[in-house]
Amino acid sequence: MHVRTLDSLSLKIHSFLKHVGVSTDPAHSDAAALVSYFEKEYGLSLMGFLESEWLNEQLGRDETSEDFLFARDVLDPERRKAFDADLALLLSR
Numbered sequence: 341m342h343v344r345t346l347d348s349l350s351l352k353i354h355s356f357l358k359h360v361g362v363s364t365d366p367a368h369s370d371a372a373a374l375v376s377y378f379e380k381e382y383g384l385s386l387m388g389f390l391e392s393e394w395l396n397e398q399l400g401r402d403e404t405s406e407d408f409l410f411a412r413d414v415l416d417p418e419r420r421k422a423f424d425a426d427l428a429l430l431l432s433r
């Protein structure tokens with residue numbers, strides 16, 4: 341028998357899936373099953389949304405951690421203008 345420990349969010353997801361009749365495999369992520377359920381049930385494309393949210397979160401972290409500024413500092417000076425333009429495009433929301 342496979343035993344797994346669930347945190348509160350995982351437990352909520354697992355309970356929801358059980359409630360709607362989706363059997364889950366302990367070897368796989370309940371979060372993936374949840375995304376799959378909403379995609380199949382409602383025709384939603386959640387992966388694109390989740391990827392977008394993840395990207396925005398990562399960019400927000402990078403903006404505040406000044407990682408991009410460090411990268412800019414190590415560039416050749418003649419490349420910084422193009423780098424700044426690319427960064428502005430990437431970070432525009």
